[in-house]
Structure formats: C-alpha cells, structure tokens
Amino acid sequence: VNIGVIGPGAMGCLLAGRLALSGQEVILLDHQEQRADLVDQEGLTIEGIKGPFRIQVPVTVDAQRLSKADIILICVKAYDSRIVAQTMQKVNQEATCLTLQNGVGNMEQLGAYLPRRNILGGITSHGATFLGPGHVRHAGEGETFIGCGYPEESGLEEQSQKLEAARQMLNQAGFITQIVPRIKNLIWSKLLVNVGINALTALTRLRNGDLINYPGTLSILEEAVQEAIRVGKNKGIEFIFEEPLAQVKKVCQLTSANISSMLQDVLRKRRTEVDYINGVIMEEGARARIPTPVNTVLTRLVKTLEASYDQVAVWEAP
Numbered sequence: 001v002n003i004g005v006i007g008p009g010a011m012g013c014l015l016a017g018r019l020a021l022s023g024q025e026v027i028l029l030d031h032q033e034q035r036a037d038l039v040d041q042e043g044l045t046i047e048g049i050k051g052p053f054r055i056q057v058p059v060t061v062d063a064q065r066l067s068k069a070d071i072i073l074i075c076v077k078a079y080d081s082r083i084v085a086q087t088m089q090k091v092n093q094e095a096t097c098l099t100l101q102n103g104v105g106n107m108e109q110l111g112a113y114l115p116r117r118n119i120l121g122g123i124t125s126h127g128a129t130f131l132g133p134g135h136v137r138h139a140g141e142g143e144t145f146i147g148c149g150y151p152e153e154s155g156l157e158e159q160s161q162k163l164e165a166a167r168q169m170l171n172q173a174g175f176i177t178q179i180v181p182r183i184k185n186l187i188w189s190k191l192l193v194n195v196g197i198n199a200l201t202a203l204t205r206l207r208n209g210d211l212i213n214y215p216g217t218l219s220i221l222e223e224a225v226q227e228a229i230r231v232g233k234n235k236g237i238e239f240i241f242e243e244p245l246a247q248v249k250k251v252c253q254l255t256s257a258n259i260s261s262m263l264q265d266v267l268r269k270r271r272t273e274v275d276y277i278n279g280v281i282m283e284e285g286a287r288a289r290i291p292t293p294v295n296t297v298l299t300r301l302v303k304t305l306e307a308s309y310d311q312v313a314v315w316e317a318p
C-alpha cells in the first residue's frame with residue numbers, strides 16, 4: 001500500500017519512520033517548505049525504543065503527491081484537522097483516513113469534508129517526544145486501537161477490509177494494533193487520560209509521573225477526571241476501563257518520565273490542544289448542565305498561558 005502521513009510532529013515522524021523501516025512506501029506531508037526540504041534530504045532520526053535509527057522518507061509540501069495514497073494517517077494537532085480535511089477533499093477522497101490524534105472532535109472534522117465510510121479513528125498510547133525537525137524520541141510503547149469512525153455509513157465487509165488493511169500496516173511497523181467495534185468509547189476513555197494529565201503538566205511543568213506525587217496536583221487530577229466521567233456517562237459513553245480514575249493514575253506511572261504533549265507545546269510556545277481536551281468537558285458540561293469548574297479553570301489557565309507566551313514577567317526576589 002501507498003501511505004501518506006500528514007504532519008511531521010512527534011507522532012507523524014515516529015509513524016512515518018517506523019513504517020518506512022518496515023519496508024512500506026511512505027510519504028510525509030509538511031506545510032513548512034524549509035523544514036520539509038531539510039528532512040527530505042537528511043532523513044528521519046528516531047531515538048529510544050528500537051533506536052537510534054535513521055531512515056530516508058520523502059517529505060513534501062505538495063499535497064498532490066498524496067493523490068494516489070491508499071491510506072492517510074492524520075498526525076496534525078486537533079486544531080488543524082479541518083484544514084487537512086479540506087485539503088484532502090480536493091486531493092484524494094478515495095483514501096482511507098486514519099486519525100490517531102489526541103482529543104475529541106477529529107473524526108467529526110474529517111467527516112464534515114470527506115466520505116465518512118473512509119474514516120477510521122483510533123487511539124494510541126505510544127509516547128513520542130519531538131527533539132527537532134525530523135528528530136524524535138520514541139519514549140514509551142503502548143497499545144493502539146482502531147475502529148470505524150462512522151460504522152453506520154458502510155457495510156460490514158467494507159469496514160473490516162479497511163480496518164484489516166490499517167491494522168496490518170501498523171503491525172508490520174511494530175505498532176501492535178487491535179480492532180474494536182465502537183471507537184467512540186475508546187476515544188473518550190483516552191480523553192480521560194489527557195484531561196487528567198495534559199493541562200496540569202503544562203501548567204506546573206511537571207513530568208507525568210510527578211502529578212500523583214504531590215497532593216495538590218493529585219486532587220486536581222482526580223476532580224478533573226471525575227467531571228469528565230460524569231459528562232461522558234451523560235452522553236452514553238461506556239468507558240473501557242472498570243475504574244477510569246485508577247487507569248489515569250496508572251498512565252501517570254507508566255509514562256512517569258514523559259513530558260506530555262501539552263507541556264511540549266507550552267515549552268515550544270505553541271498553541272495547545274486544550275480546546276479539544278479539557279475544553280470539550282467544559283463545553284459539553286455546560287450544554288448538559290453538569291458543573292465542570294475544574295476543567296473550566298484548567299482550560300482558561302492554559303489559554304492564558306498561550307496568550308502570554310511573549311509577555312513573561314520575571315520578578316526577582318528583593
């Protein structure tokens with residue numbers, strides 16, 4: 001199969017690198033010409049698990065080069081999903097589109113522009129840290145689950161063919177992947193993890209594991225996740241973990257040395273995905289009249305942090 005990966009961030013580079021290393025045909029789409037040229041010439045460097053290795057992958061800013069792709073992996077930040085969907089609408093509507101992005105709302109954005117029968121959703125708990133253009137550290141291994149984004153839009157046979165092709169592609173690259181019938185429950189289950197960890201690490205600059213070592217962050221994490229559980233249950237979400245809060249704490253332990261993706265964004269003074277994580281709980285909570293004070297505060301603080309990147313006051317003790 002001919003694979004397109006959109007977004008040369010930590011996950012995009014990791015996936016493109018490992019897919020290419022396993023002998024599959026991959027092309028990586030970037031939107032920054034200079035960076036694309038650099039990585040196209042120098043290749044991808046992947047450290048950490050199974051690394052370090054360097055692998056040549058074609059990188060382009062020309063979306064047309066994905067017009068023949070059979071499958072496209074969407075690895076941009078959640079706030080860029082719409083522009084990617086609009087681009088692919090012009091370039092290639094036939095490809096299967098797989099999103100493994102963080103947050104809620106990505107499948108919906110893709111489904112607004114692309115044939116819904118082609119949209120697959122998924123979650124992955126592989127940890128990847130961006131070290132520089134084309135340079136990432138594979139920080140932690142985890143499971144990957146995929147499922148149809150819109151199971152009602154196509155026949156069972158078509159769905160299982162698409163899912164099986166995506167699973168084989170990922171498995172061949174060493175990302176052990178399982179197929180599930182309803183991906184929404186998984187996306188919301190992963191959302192709980194990001195609700196508990198991401199904003200708090202971005203605000204405190206702690207690593208994931210430290211959040212449960214301090215009573216202050218531990219109780220904020222617990223309250224944020226409990227609000228999200230209430231909002232999700234009200235929407236009919238069936239969380240895949242028996243004890244979702246215990247699972248979030250387990251992920252803190254399992255990824256204890258990780259710098260969460262939101263803290264990575266803040267350290268690089270980039271926009272974060274808070275609107276698609278804690279912001280979703282805040283908004284869905286307001287719609288359903290479920291109070292979400294903790295997620296509201298977390299969202300507003302992270303938005304303030306983003307808005308004040310260039311205005312950091314440094315106070316010196318007298």
Ligand code: KPL
Pocket residue numbers: 102125127193194197198208251255258259260261262
């Ligand atoms: O998904 C993650 C992220 O950083 O976005 C976790 C699971 C919290 C790992 O760091």
